Amino acid sequence: MKILVTGAAGFIGSHLVLKLLQNNHTVVGLDNINDYYDQNIKYSRLKRAGIEQESIVDKQIVPSISFRKYSFIKLNLEDKITMMTLFELEQFDAVCNLAAQAGVRYSLINPSAYIDSNIIGFINILECCRYAGVSNLSYASSSSVYGLNEDLPFSTDHNVDHPISLYAASKKSNELMAHTYSHLFGISTTGLRFFTVYGPWGRPDMALFLFVKAALEGKAIEVFNNGDMLRDFTYIDDIVEGIVRVINNPAKTDIAWNGKSRRVSTSSAPYKIYNIGNNNPVKLMDFISAIENRLGTKIKKDFLPIQAGDVPSTYADVDDLIQDMGYKPSTSVQDGINNFVDWYLDFYAIKDKE
Numbered sequence: 001m002k003i004l005v006t007g008a009a010g011f012i013g014s015h016l017v018l019k020l021l022q023n024n025h026t027v028v029g030l031d032n033i034n035d036y037y038d039q040n041i042k043y044s045r046l047k048r049a050g051i052e053q054e055s056i057v058d059k060q061i062v063p064s065i066s067f068r069k070y071s072f073i074k075l076n077l078e079d080k081i082t083m084m085t086l087f088e089l090e091q092f093d094a095v096c097n098l099a100a101q102a103g104v105r106y107s108l109i110n111p112s113a114y115i116d117s118n119i120i121g122f123i124n125i126l127e128c129c130r131y132a133g134v135s136n137l138s139y140a141s142s143s144s145v146y147g148l149n150e151d152l153p154f155s156t157d158h159n160v161d162h163p164i165s166l167y168a169a170s171k172k173s174n175e176l177m178a179h180t181y182s183h184l185f186g187i188s189t190t191g192l193r194f195f196t197v198y199g200p201w202g203r204p205d206m207a208l209f210l211f212v213k214a215a216l217e218g219k220a221i222e223v224f225n226n227g228d229m230l231r232d233f234t235y236i237d238d239i240v241e242g243i244v245r246v247i248n249n250p251a252k253t254d255i256a257w258n259g260k261s262r263r264v265s266t267s268s269a270p271y272k273i274y275n276i277g278n279n280n281p282v283k284l285m286d287f288i289s290a291i292e293n294r295l296g297t298k299i300k301k302d303f304l305p306i307q308a309g310d311v312p313s314t315y316a317d318v319d320d321l322i323q324d325m326g327y328k329p330s331t332s333v334q335d336g337i338n339n340f341v342d343w344y345l346d347f348y349a350i351k352d353k354e
Helices: 011-022 039-048 080-090 111-132 166-185 207-216 236-248 284-295 319-325 333-347
Strands: 002-006 026-031 061-063 070-074 094-097 136-142 188-194 221-223 271-276 301-303
Touching (some): 002 011, 002 080, 026 039, 080 111, 094 111, 094 236, 111 136, 136 166, 166 188, 207 221, 207 284, 207 333, 236 319, 284 333
Parallel strands (some): 002 094, 026 070, 094 136, 136 188
Antiparallel strands (some): 061 070
16 A cells, blocks of 8 residues: 555654555655654654655655655645645555644643644644545544543543543544544544553653663652552554554444444444553553663652643553454563663663663
8 A cells, every 4th residue: 555654753653654664565754853852863763764864855755765665755734735735646545644742741831732733733634535535544542532531441432521631632632523524524534542652762751761861860750649650551563563453454334333322432434443552551660660670770769749631540441452453462561661771772872781
């Protein structure tokens, strides 16, 4: 297939691009390479796929020097005119939308960024799919949509009407918008609720990155909710494998569904929501201990109250993913952390103490 991957300079997107190329698809990557976090990491991710920083020009497609079937364009999703032109020119078979303004805590500081990228940007994706005849759309949602729900494990058929951050609200909005376009225009849409993704090339604003950086510098880490947190940490390779399977199996109508159905993750339209999590939540303190095991050092800790917008626990029910795709994430936290630390030490050219 010819596949558009938005967010191609991002953590998940950059891994997905390489996996799709490995599977012999033709891929166009899109990213605006904003400065939400260190752009050097974004350019380094792009370089892995043969896109050199010096060759990137706004709104122009740049071919990879390493992969014959890959090209990249620097572009904002909010730029509807250029987006429409891109879709008309490239005639994509499938779109995977991973571009978004990420981060729960940042949404308290700069809410407009979430409206621009996650709402306006996403409606442009939907409109482009509609008018260009793309009937296979997958997109990033988030475990954050579960909000105040305390019924664990989180099921895609649970109510998600009580988000506690604008980021979460924007992701639920994406799911609602996608359903509307599935119903009205027959576009197969699949939303993927990611659960705390981690691994090599991860985001510098996420816990694992911050913890390892602080530990190597001998600084204290901030441990929120006094460490009483559970997270369904999911390794990047497991996430990417799940996305690939979803792209290869677009959502179908649920013939048993009707307006009285309690199933909210499917529909009479070609619409589906999946959780992608490890289905094995880990205590935050155990996660920190795994980092200490790899680094061979104790990390200083500042214990703090829970932050606004955070939830104390995430735990994914992935039964639908297993049933429909024959797949369940399986990488252990210790293995995933070891891989991340190896990458971190290499990327920042830090000599391993062990």
